[in-house]
Amino acid sequence: MNAIAPVAAVGRAPSLQAVGMTKIFGPLVALDDVSINVPAGAFHALLGENGAGKSTLVKSIMGFYAADKGQVLLDGKEVAIRTPRDARANGIGMVYQHFTLVPCLTAAENLVISRADAPAVIDWRKEKKALAQFMETMPFRVPLDAQVSALSAGEKQKLEILKLLYLDQRFMILDEPTSVLTPGEADEVLGLLGDMASRKEITVLMISHKFREVKAFCDGFTVLRRGRFTGSGDAQTATVAEMSQMMIGDTEIRERAQRRQHNDKKEMLELAGLFADHAEGGNAIEAVNLKVHAGEIVGIAGVSGNGQSALVEALAGQRALSDGAIRIRGQNFFPTRGDFDRYKVFGLPEEPLKNATVPRMSVAENIAFRSFDKPPVAKFGWWMSPGPLRIKAEELIARYRVKTTSPDAPIETLSGGNVQRAVLARELSGDVDVLIVANPCFGLDFASVSEIRSQIMEQRNRGAAVLLVSEDLDEILELADRVAVMSGGTITYVSKIEDTDRNTIGQHMAGH
Amino acid sequence: MTVASPSVPIHRATSVRTLKLAEAIFVPVVALIASALIFSLFLLVIGQSPLDFFALIWTGGFGSSFSLQQSLQRAAPLILTGLAFAIPARIGLTIIGAEGALVLGGLSAAAMAIPLVSGGAPVPITWIFMALAAMAASGFWIGLAGWLRHYRGVNETISSLLLSYIAIAIMNFFVEGALRDPASANKPSTMPIGDAYRIGAIPGTDVHWGFAAGILAAIALWVLMSRTTFGFAARMTGGNVRAAQAQGLPVGFLMVTCCVIAGACAGLAGFFEVAAIHGQANASLVAGYGFTGILVAFLARHNPLMVIPIAILFGALAAAGGLVQRRMGMPDATVLVLQGIIFVVLLASDTLYGRIKFFQADLRGDRT
Amino acid sequence: MSHINLSRRSLLKAGAAGLAAAALPVGWAQAQSPLTIGTVYVGPRDDFGWNQAHSVAMEILKKVPGVTVIEEENVAETDAVSQSMESMINLDGANLILATSFGYYSPFVVELAKKYPDVEFRHAAPLWTDADPANAGSYFCYLNQAHYVDGVAAGAASPSGKLGFVAAKPIPSVLSNINSFLLGARKTNPNATVQVIFTGEWSMPVREAEATNALVDAGCDVITCHVDGPKVVVETAEGRGVKTCGHNASQAPLAPNGFITGAEYKWATIYSMYADLLAKGEPLPNFVAGGYHNDMIQNTPYGAGATPEAIAAADAAIADLVAKKPIYVGPLKDNAGNVVIEGEMDNYDPVLDGMSYLLEGVVGSIT
Known part of the structure; x- marks a missing residue:
């Protein structure tokens, strides 16, 4: 990181103001008279819960949406941005939550084809030379000749940022840029951006959920809630409590369930030498050994893509095991409907709409997935009565406060939090012995998150064995009794939560 | 667990269901009217009168008891082949092999009839055995496509189409070889079952019993898909196979079973073609009913009950198509153009579901 | 429904290809009722083959005064052909049906001939026998x-x-x-x-x-x-x-x-013979076959x-x-x-x- 940015770049960072932005989708006011001010060379955080309007705001600035009202000023001058092409022409670029690189091309090829004026026939020798010169001026490097699919997540994210610089887009909008990175990688990338911003080479507007990052790297922040501006300030002087108050407002948060001590710790769930194949050859998971006791939450931490989802799929019966055994109370368990019921195994998969529901079926039907083939819904084991199904659904919808216009509404019309509540109602309303949970709060709002976490804790306190797979380290630190780290498809580290800390876990996540 | 009263009253359930039903009727009707308008433009361009055309369609399809019976008769195999596409579609499989399954079913029925007829078996027994042979052979055939899909990862659309060609080749092989009636010199066929063993018309009509069988099958399969645990599990699998797996459902069994049911429907159609129409199996069994059934099922949105009126509509179009040819001197392809337009417009209209404000209960007021 | 009342006794054995008619009852010409001929083809009429050969010859019949020819193409050898023929009879009043494809005969033409004894059916293959209905018949050329x-x-x-x-x-x-x-x-x-x-x-x-x-x-x-x-x-x-x-x-x-x-083929020979007989009110032969000697092929x-x-x-x-x-x-x-x-x-x-x-x-x- 010794390369010195060219003199020309210094001071080229633009300032951006958006004034009175309003965007209405049908009956929903997604953005209501929101203004934001990002000075030149700032590293500005945009905070808010899911659905607060952050994405709508940046998409309106980028020209994906046409705002119904409001204007965008760049360096104090009003600019008309109607399409993403206009944004690009004005030097505004965006890094998305998910990579937009072409995996089968090299880094250099990805850079060249990203240009709006990329020629039909590319003179690679000339382009390579120009790229090499460009890289000389950059504060960080990415192996240009490597195929993108071979790069690490951190390198890919750097390449995304390089792409913006290569296109000379000096106002950068980053949408949760660190969600796919290890804590170490995240700190490195954000640190580099912070340095460039402080040299006034770029201006950054970052959407984030992570207060730690905001406190560590940002200078200013703006908070939205329910489509409205609720506050802004200096990220260094404001406290986390103040910022979260702006985000969640006065929403009442349920009290977190207390952790109860269990003395009699029976072994409940055992994963014995699990192997499963990867779709592209090799093992997705190999030799996974783990035990979970009754009344215990074991958290599995790891960077996305290290076999956690394959493990969850294997436990849920979505992926075949090539070797090993799952045992519950010492008995072999197979992920069939019979065994799920016999051993009282329940699950909260990640992205419930995708993994735990049938989007087009009604809320009532989705709630009946565990019970549709048992009395009182099913008679003789095959004839279904709509009456009992409905009564049960109405009861659970009320008990778990699932907001829906009708039990007959397709579940896809519900918000993320309510889909998750419907799944909780289905999976946790009975007697649970083993609970498999994967990223249960991903993409949910603050109130839902705390509610769901307390429900998981409640199951633990009742004596269930809980396996919690999460990419959110904070979640694991908050809930788990023991933590295991998954890296390269296997478990590399297990520790009681009180015997470890964030740094140690982070190092194991990074594969050290 | 804190028990709270529901934050939104749920007494609107009935109205949501009514609205859904109204939408399910309104959208296809609008699509049919739009197709008729587009087709009218086409007719005007080629210098024909749309009024005459639709008047003839009415006359030929529904205008008299005779026309209506013709439409119903033509609808008979289409109901069954439509079901053969619709049932696997409910579990997420695109099976387009009903044509071959029908042919194989017809061949099996005719082959089963040979010993029974020559042995003088009672007529109803013969029919039952012929129908069972047809349904078993075709059920196995389409079941194979489902099995290949689940256990070997072979795309079921491709495999069912290829199996369809193989079935037709098998029929030709036997009809021109081992099962050939020596008297059928210039058109190789199996031994005729004879008039005594032919299935006749529903009393008082010219429509053969295959139509009644189709209606019964459609009702039975509607009950199966919407009122039984099997149907519920199949719809779960079709809607989201990952969720179905996570619920421990036997996804492979469900898929193969749906395919077997589909094959049995096509086989039953083949049985009626042999027992009620041809009296023997020959190349005439390859009549395209299997492929028309795909359109029927699509337009019925894979609802077994909706298959019935759509099949009758297609039967009427086919019945009236001849009249249009004869009276207006237009080529046979004209009605195909209309069918094509209906198909495309109805597919396009699929995107209308959930978009028309009138039919939407206020589902999105709960954004948090 | 007009009564063509053609004789059904004029059976002519294969090879004889007789054009004579045995009886001269009161026929269509005298009754002055319209004659409608319905023709079904198995494929398109412009196929450079079998169907085109028939379609070209059909033009001869269209020129006969008082005769209406209605045609339907791409009719499969299934009950579709029964339906087309029946529709011609019921909706268009056809009283002579020319079924031009081999597979139309059994069971479709035979069954319809039994059902509609007042309509004449002629089929283009040598399949008619004494046992079949008298209002059906065959015509065929030795190509x-x-x-x-x-x-x-x-x-x-x-x-x-x-x-x-x-x-x-x-x-x-x-x-x-x-x-x-x-x-x-x-x-x-x-x-x-x-x-x-x-x-x-x-x-x-x-x-x-x-x-x-x-x-x-x-x-x-x-x-x-x-x-x-x-x-x-x-x-x-x-x-x-x-x-x-x-x-x-x-x-x-x-x-x-x-x-x-x-x-x-020279179907025109047969069709114009049919047209002549019909114009004179004479019955159609049940079986017509021939080759070069009676100008039925070329x-x-x-x-x-x-x-x-x-x-x-x-x-x-x-x-x-x-x-x-x-x-x-x-x-x-x-x-x-x-x-x-x-x-x-x-x-x-x-x-x-x-x-x-x-x-x-x-x-x-x-x-």
């Missing part, structure tokens, strides 16, 4: 005679004497055309051979093109065929620079360089591929056939060496209708 003439011309026009035949299915009518083609060729070139490839389907254009190419590759320099649509075969052969003989209808325009002649006018010797030999062969000189003169062996025909066979002998062999000189197998 193998024209294939024989093709063979005569091809034998003279082929330098190598190696001829090729693309055939659909090994059924008697096809085998008869192949064997007659061979016997014709042997007339002008005693060493001629005919190599045959069966495609197995009546219409399978890709396989027909492959078969044509295979025959050309094997050294054949004249190609002919018996498939539903000869277009592909003729065009492919022309593209490969070899000569062709046609089938069913005129394919002369498709092969400007290599076309020799072709075997064609050969396509000679194309550029026909040499003067070929033309002379073919004209002579036509004259022989008009004089009813036999094609099959024994002893003839099949290509497995068994004697299949001992003496002279009349060109309309029913035995020939059951032909199940390929003659010596034909390269190929029916199994």
